[in-house]
Amino acid sequence: MALYDNKHWLLSHIRNSFISSDDTGISEVVMGGENLLQTLFTAKCDTYPGIEDNEEEEEIAQSLDIHTEFGVRRQRSHTSVQLERLQRNMIKSANLRHIKWELTPVSLTDEEMAELFPKKDITNQKINYNSELAKLLKACPYLPQNPFREYSKYDGNTQLGEATRKYGIFITMLNLERRNYPMQVSIIATAKVHDLIGLVCWKCTIEYPDCTLKESVDCYALYIAEDDGEVDFDFPCLDSRETVAKFGFGFLALVERDSKLAPAVPNHSPTSQEGDSILCENINTKAQQQLEGELNKLLAIEAPLYQLYQVNILNKVRAKAEIHLGISGQKIELDPVVKQRSTSKFPWTKQKPATYDMDCVVACDLTETKSNNRAVFRLVYDSTALSSSSIGDSVPGQQGTAVWSNFKHHDFEAEQKLAEDIVQKINNILELRCSVRRQEYISLRERKSHRRRSFHLGPR
Amino acid sequence: MVDNTLTEKVLLATGGYDHTIKLWHANTGVCNRSLTHLESQVNALEITPDRQLLAAAGFQHIRMYDLNSSNPNPILNYEGISKNITGVGFHEDGKWMFTCGEDCSARVWDLRSRNLQCQRIFQTNAPINSICLHPNQGELILGDQSGLLHIWDLKTDHNEQLIPEVDASILHVAIDSSANYVASVNNRGNCYLWKFNGNGTRLSPEHKMTAHKKYALHCKFSPNSTLLATSSADQTACIWKTSDFSLKQELKDEHQRWVWDTAFSNDSEHLLTASSDGVARLWNIETGNIEREYEGHQKAITALAFCDP
Known part of the structure; x- marks a missing residue:
């Protein structure tokens, strides 16, 4: 046991054992006042660091019979954790005003009641039936179904009290400048990798409206990535049936599985009808070129594979x-x-x-x-x-x-x-x-x- | 493309069993905020008339959230009630709030912090499932589990009782904005309608219909009083014409489960529904098509609040 190699400690232990077991108190009188360590052993014990610089611990007598909580770093107890949580809740609730139900002790007179609860004449009221929602809906009547919308519910940012996981996701479909910046995605921990892909696609359609994605989550895979955005193709992509909580990687990359499947479809973001189709076509061709470039790069990476x-x-x-x-x-x-x-x-x-x-x-x-x-x-x-x-x-x-x-x-x-x-x-x-x-x-x-x-x- | 100030005018909040309340962009279906509603489901949601606060009724609490900040926690907590609070609403000027609950009581809460003159309580013998305020701001209409409909006059403290159907729990009550009709739905799927007689508050039975084959959960009149929406455990919401009580549209989707709450757009052309499948939907009443879906809740949505000035 390493403890017993320490002469310094052994000496201290022996001294303290004498002091604590001697009921007459003579040992204490003889040995208690001296600080042998400093006077005698400093030179010899300098291989044991901490004799000089650890004054505090010196004060606490070293002995197996003496138990102290202060010498060692103690595990935070359940109580202190709970206290801290309570305190946090207190701070939180400092902004919360509590109003308890109570009845007024004095009952109201009929006049007071009539005054406090008057009846409004509703025979000639003008009601405005304008709907702001209808205006908004008219402003963008064309809201195509985003195929990834169902995955938006896994977004960890809109959840409270649920365990979430955060990832930096590199979108390899984006153009060069933007590809190097990971998109921060938070997802509830119980979601599957499949859902994470869907969520990434969903966020992608919102954050990068000019990026075209394929309609199905199955067209994409998540690979492990370096923090600089380099995709680690040495590892297989994450199994889409697994829950995300299983993977502890901070950075992932969204990679298209196979370009031969399903043609790219325009992004589904709320846009007005006019000019939409032209825009879509432009986006389509651009995306296609982008994709081809991407694919060639992928092929080059995969080339050494047998x-x-x-x-x-x-x-x-x-x-x-x-x-x-x-x-x-x-x-x-x-x-x-x-x-x-x-x-x-x-x-x-x-x-x-x-x-x-x-x-x-x-x-x-x-x-x-x-x-x-x-x-x-x-x-x-x-x-x-x-x-x-x-x-x-x-x-x-x-x-x-x-x-x-x-x-x-x-x-x-x-x-x-x-x-x-x-x-x-x-x-x-x-x-x-x-x-x-x-x-x-x-x-x-x-x-x-x-x-x-x-x-x-x-x-x- | 879309005017932001316009977007902010339309408020949509949903809440349910996952202990969160979500605020949505009604026109895009994107959730823009989540609020914590700890330790309780959300039974009812209501936006204050000044559009500053959102009230959520849950177990033993009514919590209020600031709609104009990013604070996910409530700022006001109304408490001191022993059971679930099932309904909440406001006086049109925001003077007081009314609630009802499973403790067989309906309450009026004075919203002025120091002056509690308006605090009122009304007690029945059964848990109260639903409450609504007469447009004259002086009467509250309550539906309770024993099947009684109460009309509580706040000015005189008198109350009038109606029993539409014996041994059928009233799940929801509604009154239209011009105070012509009162509707109630019960656990047998039946809907009862009454008409107000002249100036008085006396109600006369107008119509009875089997709106749904199962448990009905909610009913609401459109702002222009021409339509009545009922929703049910049969996974549909139905739109009825108040002129002849004929069915105008059945709103139904294969994914939709129990429909707990509904809200009309101000032009009475769209209906929002909250369903147990965790999705809120925006329907076009004329075509019966879903125009938007609001997805994000992890569990059933049981309440929604919508403000479309």
Whole structure:
């Protein structure tokens, strides 16, 4: 026990034990007046900090027999918490005037009664039937149903006495300037994440009337975010069926789930009818552009994630073979689809499985778009890097040594949309990596295209 | 787009079982303030004639809130009553307040702080469910649980009793602004109407109808006295013409539950309802469509107050 390592404490304990257990009082007379600690042990005990500077505790005798509440920080008792609450309520109710029911001791005379409670003649009264509400309703007759209105009831700001949670929410759909400022959202603690998304959308429609949102809460997800608004895509989005109280994050980001679902709809805020449709269209197109930009960014972020595509590889003789193309941030894997019985008549069309490190992949481009909605794309890689395991070989000083013939390629054919996606993904990865070989290849390609502009052979 | 001063003229407050009172932008459906109503549901809400205060009747208290500040707590607390207070209202000049409650009493509270001359009490043998003031400001009409309708003359202290239906609890009473009719609804869904005879206060039965198949909760005349709204546990509110007592419109929605309270817009073209599903609704009486919904309460809404000058 650490306590007993303390010589200072032990000495004090022994002294106090003598004093307290000696009924004759002699021990107290002998030892009580001295302050041994200061006179004798200061030098030796200086490894135990707090002897000098803690005067107060010094005064309290240290002994197991002596119990005190003052030495240690005591847990606040239930009573004191309650007292404090009472006091708070008192302050609150200082502004509250209490009026107790009481009857006047003297009963009123008939005259007094008639005077105090006269009957008004109501035969010729003019009543004004103007309705301000009707005026207001006429002022904005067109109040489209906001699909998120039902979630407004979860707003913690309009609740009193209910447990609430506060979040800073980054709305990734907003334009750049505003996206970096979180929207403060307070929600009742018992609400589900689904309700929180709805509430965020609801507040969004009110605070950012020019931001277009999709009609359904299901189009959105909440991700954990940094306080600077960076979305943490490493973690999955919050499960929308969970209650919000389960998550203790201060900052979240509202992210659209999938752009292919449901087209964006104009915001529903009370607007007058005139000019509304034009406004909506403008907003729509703007939002669309915004969305596309956003989506591309998302794709770039997601690019290093492993994904498997099924494409056809084209051989030298343009024969097709089905393969699986696995792309991740580290490498590209070519894996032939194994069939029970090879339908191909040509043995040379058989593709061996291969793996290319992302460092040796230098380019990927669409080369051909066919009329049948299919496209061909080319993957160019550095074949020397395959044999020499370390990439460090070719880095310094060898910039100019890259030889065109070292770059080999594979051609693949896939559905156009898929091909575009793959090319985009690989290019996103390559951009992230900025490998030396890729730079070499690009400069080489540029020089080459200068030299022979009229035709291009070999890997482009 | 929308004039703010105009918005502030229209006041809508709702309250219920979730111990909060919410104030709404009536035209947008957005809640702009919440008030605390601790330890009690809200049985009735009323805005003072000067539009400064909101009175909320709850268990043993009538609390008043300042409408022109952002203070979520009450500033006045009328107390000293042993049971639920079921109804609250004001003299048109704000001289006094009247309440009724389950302690079988109706009270008149003098609102002047030092002078309590106007304090009055009226006692019956059954809990009083509803109270309303005759437009002449001199008579209070009360409906109690034993099925008795009382007309309490404040000037003479006389009271007149009517028994529309034996053993049926009167849930709500109403009088129209020109003091032609008095209406009451009871727990069997029946609605009774009386007509005032000439200058006197004597009432003669005018009409009886089965307004709802279940428990009726509320009735109210439109400001122009041409319509009567009744609401019920059958999840609807009905609009009746006072000319021939025919049904003009049934206000009904699949989400709507018990309809506890109603209020007409001043032009008698819209009706606000408060329902157990936690939503208040604004209906167009002519079309029967919902024009606005006020969502935000976590539990049933049992009272609303609306001011549309």
